Amino acid sequence: MFTKILIANRGEIACRVAATARKMAIQTVAVYSKADAQAKHVAACDEAVYIGEGEGNSPKESYLRWQAILAAAQATGAQAIHPGYGFLSENEDFAQACADAGLVFIGPPPSAIKAMGLKAESKQLMEKAGVPLVPGYHGANQDEALLQKEADRIGYPALIKASAGGGGKGMRIVERSEDFAAALASCKREAINSFGDEAVLIEKYVQRPRHIEIQVFGDAHGNYVYLFERDCSVQRRHQKVLEEAPAPGMPQSMREAMGKAAVDAARAVNYTGAGTVEFIVEQQGGYDAPDKMKFYFMEMNTRLQVEHPVTEAITGLDLVEWQLRVASNEKLPMRQDQLKINGHAIEARICAENPDNGFLPATGSLNVYRKPLHSAFERSDLRIDDGVRQGDAISPYYDSMIAKLIVHGATREEALAKLDRALSETQIVGLATNVQFLRHVVKSDAFAQGKLDTALIQREEKVLFHQEKLPLAGVISAWIAHVLIAERASQTSDPFSKRDGWRPFGITTRRFAFEWHDQPVQAELSYLHDGATLLHITQADTKLQGLLTCEQDATVEDLDVKVSFADQRFKASVHASSHEKGQVASIFTAQGATQLIVIDPFIQIAEGGAQAGRLTAPMPGKLVSFAVKAGDTVKAGQTLAVMEAMKMEHTIAAPKDGVVSEILFAPGDQVSDGAELIKLAA
Structure with missing residues (x-):
């Protein structure tokens, strides 16, 4: 067994490999780019080597520099290199370079990577091995007339795929024969630009396709097993x-047939280590006819997959440990007849992206990163694999995935319930994520009922996108409860530090202004003489009123609150951060999550006021000072005056560039809500 390995990757997979290596008493060496100098995977390893050049951030300048990686391995005395996934994990030249340098590449031999690297050649090889293929043409002759003829023979809809393609690039669906020539030309242009190879293959376009893959393992002693499907x-x-694993509705006979086909594929290329054979499954009889499903070989990924934890969850195995043992020339730890499926597991990829905006990737800092309770690497009902910590930045240089959340249950229904709860407890503030979108998918009827195909998201878009699961009353009451709890926390024994609005006569009312989904919302909180608080919420024609009670939730950290308002009782976590209009509140509950803009009335940005050249008092108070005089030229955002209200000082800033034409009050004056304080000319 190795005593030291280098991990030629970053993020959660590097942390994942480091955890298993530590368990096996193997030392680890991390490599890192300039952007990752303080990354979690660097801290997780025993040693770390910088491998960047130039700016040192992009993959080309760091994690794809295999000569620098080899040099780091040799300099640190590592005996083997684990490539993780992505980057160099399926690079046959890198695998060969490791061997030439006397290092063990923890993966298949270069010949297997090469054999499975090109779609057309791999399918020809699989055809010889007797692995079922989608009806199609995988030949070397790329004559356009021949390709058209083959597409007509296969029938429409047909799929044109770049032979060297991946990630959805170089693919076109053709519905009619007369559209084939234009689609072929477009596909070839994209293929040559993306992969430097315009060769294509033609296949039948499978209707209602499911993407089901089989985890395989082989060793150098000729032993092979499959670890079921995902x-x-x-x-x-x-x-x-x-x-998820196992696949919903999978008949045992089909599982065994697919497993055998996957092992045959691995054996055909003398495969060693972990690999995944991917199949496209045609649902000929619809979603409720599993006996009529047919499977076809799609491709083989010659590495560990991102989704390997669900296989670990249902088998109780550590696949990285298996990789290390096989790479050190040990036999597979188990035979096929010893492998069993236990329960059901689902993995959700939490990514920095905006699903409601075409899944546009997002960058920013993880200002808040709270994970579900009881998550750890050790196998359990809940596990999170990540390579980030609170405060880390998600940069534009690498993949947008923040973490993988994995749950395990006795049944699929139990796993679904656990996944939704875990997602509801996942709180990320600082950038857009897909957490709420994942909840929408998990709770959709189609996914819950196992009516799966690769078009599920497009098919169910009406219930997946632009969904708001929180009611207005819950959103506003959660924020005001957060404010009240924070004020109580800052209160001292001095009675004058209390901010409950007490007065001997009359009722004190506080006013709040918000924006929610670009719509204005007003709220008034009245302090009653019996100590109760009455909340009024107004949005357009909607008016809500009720007693508001709240207390801090002592079971969790920070300012999490228990709220009761208008017959609603719920727990909420509220995180506030600065915004150009005041603050933005990120509100999380078991029902869902949302963001609310909290308007600071002392930030004078109201369009009407700016256009009129007016600056008005946003609430009753005393003028403390003016920072300008008539005739002064000011810039947008410049401080003009300071007011005191509710025991706090508030700065009034210029909404735009201009010239102070008149100051209408003096320091010390008491002013009413809406009083014009300063005239500002363009």
């Missing part, structure tokens, strides 16, 4: 979103 049908832009 369903990866829920995809966006041909990239996986949710994965």
Whole structure:
């Protein structure tokens, strides 16, 4: 067994490999880019080596520099290199370079990577091995007339695929024969630009396809096993979103047939280590006819997959440990007849992206990163694999995935319930994520009922996108409860530090202004003489009123609150951060999550006031000072005056560039809500 390995990757997979290596008393060496100098995977390893050049951030300048990686391995005395996934994990030249340098590449031999690297050649090889293929043409002759003839023979709809393609690039669906020539030309242009190879293959376009893959393992002693299947049908832009094992509705006879086909594929290329054979499954009889499903070989990924934890969850195995043992020339730890399926597991990929905006990737800092309770690497009902910590930045240089959340249950229904609860407890503030979108998918009827295919997201878009699961009353009451709890926390024994609005006569009312989904919302909180608080909420024609009670939730950290308002009782976590209009509140509850803009009335940005050249008092108070005089030229955002209200000072800033034409009050004056304080000319 190795005593030291280098991990030629970053993020959660590097942390994942480091955890298993530590368990096996193997030392680890991390490599890192300039952007990752303080990354979690660097801290997780025993040693770390910088491998960047130039700016040192992009993959080309760091994690794809295999000569620098080899040099780091040799300099630190590592005996083997684990490539993780992505980057160099399926690079045959890198695998060969490791061997030439006397290092063990923890993966298949270069010949297997090469054999499975090109779609057309791999399918020809699989055809000889007797592995079922989608009806199609995988030949070397790329004559356009021949390709058209083959498409006509296969029938429409047909799929044109770049032979060297991946990630959804170089693919076109053709519905009619007369559209084939234009689609072929477009596909070839994209293929040559993306992969430097315009060769294509033609296949039947499978209707209602499911993406089901088989985890295989081989060793250098000729032993092979399959570790059952994973369903990866829920995809966006041909990239996986949710994965589960075993596949819902999979007949045992089909599982065994697919497993045998996957082992035959691995044996055909003398495969060693972990690999995944991917199949496209045609649902000929619809979603409720599993006996009529047919499977066809799609491709083989010659590495460990992102979704391997669901296989670990249902088998109780550590696949990285298996990789290390096989790479050190040990035999597979188990035979096929010793492998069993236990329960059901689902993995959700938490990514920095905006699903409601075409899944546009997001960058920013993890200002808040709270994970579900009881998550750890050790196998349990809940596990999170990540390579980030609170405060870390999600940069534009690498993949947008923040973490993988994996749950395990006795049944699929139990796993679904655990996944939804875990997602509801996942709180990320600082950038857009897909957490709420994942909840929508998990709770959709189609996914819950196992009506799966690769078009599920497009098919169910009406219930997946632009969904708001929180009611107005809950959103506003959660924020005001958060404010009240924070004020109580800052209160001292001095009675004058209390901010409950007490007065001997009359009722004190506080006013709040918000924006929610671009719509204005007003709220008034009245302090009653019996100590109760009455909340009024107004949005357009909607008016809500009720007593508001709240207390801090002592079972969790920070300012999490228990709220009761208008017959609603719930727990909420509220995180506030600065915004150009005041603050933005990120509100999380078991029902869902949302963001609310809290308007600071002392930030004078109201369009009407700016256009009129007016600056008015946003609430009753005393003028403390003016920072300008008539005739002064000011810039947008410049401080003009300071007011005191509710025991706090508030700065009034210029909404735009201009010239102070008149000051209408003096320091010390008491002013009413809406009083014009300063005239500002353009």
